[in-house]
Amino acid sequence: MSNGCGAPAQGGTIDAGTTETVLEGKVVSDGTPVGGAFVRLLDSTGEFTAEVVTSPEGDFRFFAAPGSWTVRALHRTGNGQADVSASGPGVHAVEIAVA
Numbered sequence: 001m002s003n004g005c006g007a008p009a010q011g012g013t014i015d016a017g018t019t020e021t022v023l024e025g026k027v028v029s030d031g032t033p034v035g036g037a038f039v040r041l042l043d044s045t046g047e048f049t050a051e052v053v054t055s056p057e058g059d060f061r062f063f064a065a066p067g068s069w070t071v072r073a074l075h076r077t078g079n080g081q082a083d084v085s086a087s088g089p090g091v092h093a094v095e096i097a098v099a
Helices: none
Strands: 021-029 038-042 048-053 059-064 067-075 078-086 090-097
Touching: 021 067, 021 078, 038 059, 048 059, 059 067, 067 090
Parallel strands: 021 090
Antiparallel strands: 021 059, 038 048, 038 067, 067 078, 078 090
């Protein structure tokens, strides 16, 4: 099934030894995973870079370049964001609480 925007499938696992820089995490509300949230990746200047929709389990993933990023979640139950410093290749965990 194609989602039309070329975003990777959400969920699953990535080998922690990957040579790519991966920002991966979960969107939660009061500790409960939030499916169907829009998650946006913003670069260090605040420019929009990419967007994905969380899996039913609240999971999201971006393949990005090393650097400083803001990951912002928008959902009907609320919004939230997290700043991530991805110094190099590997999986960088992010959790975003929406309220």
